[in-house]
Amino acid sequence: MAGAAKEQVGKTVKRNFTNPMAGWVLAASLAMCGAFSARAAELDSGGLEVIKVRPDFYMIAGAGGNIGVNIGSDGIVLANAGSAAAADQVLAELKKLTDLPIRMIFNTEAGPDFVGGNLKLARAGLAVRTGSNLAEIIAFDAVLSRMSARNANPSYPGDAWPNDAFLANRHAVRMNDQGIEAWHVPAAHTDGDSVVMFRKSDVVVTGDIMNMDRFPVIDLDKGGTIEGEIEALNKVIELTIAPIPYIYKDVGTYVVPGHGRLCEQMEVVDYRDMVVIVRDNIEDLIKQGKTLDQIKAAHPALAYETRFGTEPGATDAFIESVYKSLTTTKK
Amino acid sequence: MTFNKLSLCLAMTCCVALPALAEIDLSGSWASINDEDAMERGAGPNPDDWAGLPLNAAGKAKALAFEQSTISMPERICWFQTQWHIAAGPFSLRMWAVPDPLTGRVQAWVIGAWETRAPMTIWMDGRPHPPKDAPHDQTGFTTGVWNGNELIATTTHMKSGYVRRNGAPISDEATIVTHFRRHGDMLTLTLFMVDPVYLTEPYIITRSYNLSTNPVSIGGPPCTQGDEGVPEGRVPHYLPGKNPMTSEMTKIYGIPAEAEMGGAETMYPEYRDKIKDKFVLPAKCERNCGGPRGGGGN
Structure with missing residues (x-):
């Protein structure tokens, strides 16, 4: 009982x-x-979310692509400018943080959610080297080519274009008492990507080679490739430092992705691993002679669909771009 | 009734009523009782044993792709388990209260770290959880409230990790709710794992601890990033359909393949009825034996 x-x-x-x-x-x-x-948090900032990353560094989310904001004695240095529609709100948020002028804007790519705010933010700034009432806009040369193209869509006025375009793999300046490096990562999300490292702040801004809200967009028409995407993520891993040996006493290098939440090196490793695993799965199916439709039906990205494929069409677009990238490269 | 008697009556009423709001002292060293799920928490689960986990299709796919040498990648050697490791690991707990220096009230409860898990600070001062785009760190972010004499802690902002140490995943969007109940010298934790990415239902388990006079260690050594044989840049994983471990549970224990893959229905007792005709009791148990022919490898 x-x-x-x-x-x-x-x-x-x-x-x-x-x-x-x-x-x-x-x-x-x-x-x-x-x-x-x-x-x-969003309501307080008119739909934007302002995250304090370091004492001299903020991330603004919700303005299109994420924006990195470094504030120091020289003024404001931005990594990306967000969308055109959000530029006024971004300016208002920057005004809350400091009265100092915007000195430089790094563009990690030419997407409208990263360069759309160039015009308003640059015009609200003050250049260091020329003294003009226009902040310097720094980007890899392909960004200038794309934005200034006759058939650019959307089209941008000249003041919105990068006025300091570089061709080397590394372009460095020293502002706000720290080294700031833009590293070109070839043929990744597009052919114009770069990642921006703020050495003293210990923050890397990636643009859309890393998107915490979805699978990466490999824009083949604009020079993106799957192998370049993986190499770009490896570059970010190389630039960042994990909080070793005191794992939980401190944080490591912060990473501001193109979209989504603030990250550290481990999230970049997770993201790189995801991209590699899906690439390997698709490559294996290609070797088996499967067509693109058959590969999509096999769900090679299944393990990550509920995390990075919730946006309609995101999974199919990623699979298709990986497939085309792999099959084009092998020709 | 005189004034004094009324006062006494009110005071006694308050005393009786107070326990409903009372906090309980959780401080001390709590020795883990590892009878339950001893193999999973100790040596580790069988590589293909995902039974009893409410994994969705994505969770199963991620578990099947998991190769154990993942944790030997140079980038992951110093990776920590999430706070779920309180339930998935074998270790004991040491808890202490952190007082507010001005008021003396408990500002936070802390569960000390282990070698592979960061400390858990349970904020009791009503502070909000960070916004959605804030970073996720090794500790997660935990707040607590008292429900009578039960402490309920909610942890968010964790990094991705494992709900079972054989690759069964949890995502960075997971939340853990932990109920701390003390009954004299025994502490029971009930943990609810909610993960919209990899689980179809909450996964719920309990763990029990005995109060101990032996102090539990409250932290592991600093981590060294050694070479464990996986070259930098290699991402170990199994291709779909190529995981060589998927028949182990069937071979060793006769458990049907469909059960070892987990899923919500495998959590419930009635699932045994569903698979009983497919279960074949092995003639001889070879490893980690329990049950009617268990023990001693009979």
């Missing part, structure tokens, strides 16, 4: 703990709590 009662109690307890309905009520409550806290 006692044994039976005990067994029954055990069953009751177990069923209570494993009741799916109770679990989902809990899950819903948690989700609501999370939604409220995130929403509160």
Whole structure:
């Protein structure tokens, strides 16, 4: 009897703990709590989220692509400018942080969510080297070519174009008492990508070679390739330092991705591994003679679809770009 | 009733009522009782044992792709487990309270670190969780509230990791809710894992601890990034359909392949009825034996 009662109690307890309905009520409550806290942060900044990364560095999210903001004695140095639509809000947020002028804007690529804000932000700035009322815009040469092209879409006025375009793999300046390096990463998301490292702040801004909200976009028409994407992520891993040996006492190098939350080296490793694994899966299916449709049907990115493929079409677009990149390269 | 009697009555009422709001002292060293899931928490689970985990299709695919040498990658040697390792690891707990220097009230509870898990600070001062785009770190971010004499802690902002140490994944969007219940010298933790990326339902387990006078260590040594044989840049993984471990549970224990792959239904007792005709009790148990022919390898 006692044994039976005990067994029954055990069953009751177990069923209570494993009741799916109770679990989902809990899950819903948690989700609501999370939604409220995130929403509160957004409302304070007119839809933008301003994250303090280091004492001299901020990340502005929600303005199109993420923006890195370094503030020091020389003024403001930006890594990306966000979208045109959000430029006024970005300026308002910068004004809350400092009265110092915008001195430089690095563009990590030519996407409108990264360069759209160039015009307004540059015009609100003050150049160091020329003294003009236009902040310097620094980017790899392909960004200038793309933005200034006759058929550029969207089209940009000259003041929005990079006025300091570089062709070397590395372009460095010293501002705000720190070295700032732009590293060109060839043929990755596009052919004009660079990652920007703020040495003293210990922050790397990647642009869309890393997008924490979705699979990377490999824009083949603009010179992107899967191998270049992997090499670019490897470059970011190389530039960053994990918090070793004191794993939890400090943080390592921060990474501002093109979209999504602030990261450290480990997230870049996770993202690189994801891209490599999906590439390997697709490559194996190509070797088996599968067509693109057959490869899509085989779900080679299944392990990551619920994390990076929730945007409609994101998974298929990634698979297709990897497939085309691999098959084009092998010709 | 005289004034004094009324006062006494009110005071007694307050005393009776107080426990509903009372905090309980959780401080001390708590020795883990590792009878439950001893193999999973100690030596480690079988490589293909994902039974009892509510993995979705993506979670199963990620688990199947997992190669154990992943944790030997140079970039991952100093990687830490998430706070779920409280449940998935074998270690004991040491807890202490951090007082607010001005008010003396408990500002936070802390669970000390282990060799492969960062400390957990449970903020009790009502501070909000960080915004959604804030970084996720090795500790996660945890807040706590008292529900009577039960402490309920909610952890968010973790890095991705494993719900079981054989590659069953949890994502960086996961949340852990931990209930701390103390019954005299026994502490019971009930952990709820919610992960919209890899789980279809919350995964819930309990762990028990005995109060101990032997102090539990509160931190591991600093990590050294050694060479464990995986060259830099190599990403170990199995291609779909190429994981060589997927038949181990069937070979060793006769457990059907569909059960070892996990899924929500494998959490529930009635699932045994569903697979009983497919289960074949091995003539001889070769490894980690339990059950009717277990023990001593019979």
